[in-house]
Amino acid sequence: LSYAAPTTVANANNENYLKNQQLILENKALFMPNGTWVPDEMKDAVRADGFEWGFMALPAGESGDRYSYTFFEQVWIPKGAKNADIAKDFIAYLYSDDAIENFTQAGAIQPVKGLSKKLDGEKKLYYSIYDNGAKAVMGQFATTAPVEGVSISTAMFDTVNSVLSGDKTVDEWRARVKEASDKLRATLK
Incomplete structure (x- = not known):
């Protein structure tokens, strides 16, 4: 690199x-x-x-599908919530025309098809990537029990810095990620 x-x-x-x-x-x-x-x-x-x-989805491999990783906000109602009906009304409100207008004025959008058309400039560039055929990849690391001395984040992200600096090879980075994954996989919740 x-x-x-x-x-x-x-x-x-x-x-x-x-x-x-x-x-x-x-x-x-x-x-x-x-x-x-x-x-x-x-x-x-x-x-x-x-x-x-500029902004683009990851280049396509042989499959032709292009992807962009996205984070997503979550909203839920606890099973024993005292005011569950009010909470349900609020969740419904989040997809109302009023809420959509508030979100777009703040430069964000909810996951509603075609909503990126209400944005302009750089915001439209970023949020319209899925309108242009990119597929969304969502997720996060799985929850595991703690394993002393093991961090998937450290193995994956910190070690890649050593690859960039030339202190480690890509194969060493892969081996470290695999080792951490193997140790954590045994404790999946």
Whole structure:
């Protein structure tokens, strides 16, 4: 991965991640995996002349299907909720025309087909990816019992920094992720 910026790993943390995002704005980096919040987060940052945001689904393999990973908000009513009927009314409200208008004014949308057409600019660019044929991938790590000294997040994400810096190979990274997964799989809840 010799094409990574020399400062990518050093800035891949909670204190300096904006420096990595700035590389995009200055046309010093070609791409970054990130989310729909980035244009707002970087709205006051200096940009290269002519800079425009872009967004694409992951390139297709031989199957031809393209995907974009998404997070999703959840809402639920506890089984023993005292005011379950009011909660059900509120959930129904979340998909009302009034709520849809409030969400779009805030630059977000609910999962309602075609709703991205109500957005404009960068928000439309990001949220219309599924209207343009990309398939959504949703999920998170499965819940497991704690295993002392094992963190799938550390194995997967922190170790990839060592791949970028050249301290570890892709095969070493894969082996670490597999080892952590194997240990955690035995404790799935």
